Amino acid sequence: MSDPLEKDPQSELSPDITGTDGRTLADRVFARLQDDIVRGELLPGTKLGETELATRYGVSRGPLREAIRRLESRKLLERVPHVGTRVASLTLPDLVEIYHVREALEGMAARLAAQHMTDEEISGLVALLSQHEQQQDLKEDTAYFQREGDLDFHYRIIQGSHNDTLIQMLIGGLYHLVRMYRYQFSTVANRPQRALQEHRRIIEALEARDGEMAELLMRRHISRARENIERSTPPGENP
Amino acid sequence: MSDPLEKDPQSELSPDITGTDGRTLADRVFARLQDDIVRGELLPGTKLGETELATRYGVSRGPLREAIRRLESRKLLERVPHVGTRVASLTLPDLVEIYHVREALEGMAARLAAQHMTDEEISGLVALLSQHEQQQDLKEDTAYFQREGDLDFHYRIIQGSHNDTLIQMLIGGLYHLVRMYRYQFSTVANRPQRALQEHRRIIEALEARDGEMAELLMRRHISRARENIERSTPPGENP
């Protein structure tokens, strides 16, 4: 728990983080801290002392503060001047807000993806889907892969929009919050069969280059997920 | 040009910036620097030396760097490690991307506003509209007020969504870029009559609490503005 940062362990997921260095110290501590928050290493509400973090990551307080400022603008940290920073704790209404934004943004992403995705990207998406369907057949402990796989599906469509502003907002901004929530509450879609079917129809719309249909389906897909969240038991009352 | 920051002159617009202090130095220099960029005081592409800025604003490099990092994540500054930071220069494709995002986000904002706006907020919006119509009648040099007034209209609807995530993304993130572009190219809507009419219909939908209609109209409104931009002469070729 007190290892210097050096990006030691496996970093297979989170493509944001290029395992090696090559960037500045502040950038590395930013990536590392973000990862620790998202993966639940640092629990929401945790008070983060600057000197403590600085020694923990083996850097000075300068770069650390820059990283904190950036995480703060990504809503992963909450800071009060002269008091301190703590890990953002998402409430259920916050998550509902995020899903409204996702609905709008990813709907647009699907529309643009239908226009701008290359044929190779689409066929890659088809392959990913059949892979997910096989995992679903196996009915193994697919919770983890299902979770990340779902994210991966959405990732690819977002990238397929070829709109950098959109990509930044979604992947650089919102998805870390969603992932943090999922890790925190082990929230896995409890409607995997239906979700897969929705994914399949979205891909069909993409293959048909039907932007309006793709947007409509994606919005429905996310809207249902949101309703699912709204109906679910609030955090802490999970079985 | 070399006055200490102290927030000296008129700051009637940009409600983001509370003229007085009360926040930390880094926060103040962040706000001031952002304002200078948006208002075109610092032109796009300008190289920003840290020591130079530090002396200019009368602070040390520490707080300044924190402000720079935050502006960078808002896409107002572009930074290259070990090289330097410069004011972001928007290209036309960038602006088109932003308008796609605005279409999605403000469409959702209008939908939510129809549900969540208070009656007082709506009547305030009606008053604002009639005020704009009068200014339009006067046909004075309404370029400036038209510009800011349009922004104000959209501001209010965004706030009316009562979705903080959405508000942050739009007002805290995207609108500064839009304003920067408008100041830079003096881009005022060259279809004011039509835009006003579209505003009026949006408000009607809001009054009817028709979320779907409000979203549809808002999306059309922004989509048309985007098409207008796409057809327009690229920067530098303006008369």
Add this chain to the structure above:
DNA sequence: TTCAAGCGGATTGTTGACAATAATGCTTCA
């Protein structure tokens, strides 16, 4: 004349120390 390699200057990245602010615990008085 042109290209490449090496050097110098300037700028950014990082650090540790100093100052200021807010939370905490204790003392004291009603």
Add this chain to the structure above:
DNA sequence: TGAAGCATTATTGTCAACAATCCGCTTGAA
């Protein structure tokens, strides 16, 4: 016994100096 006020203390905010990196220029040779 409780509450208000004050001093202490730990933490954050800020600063100035040090180290590392990059850019441009000179210099030399092909």
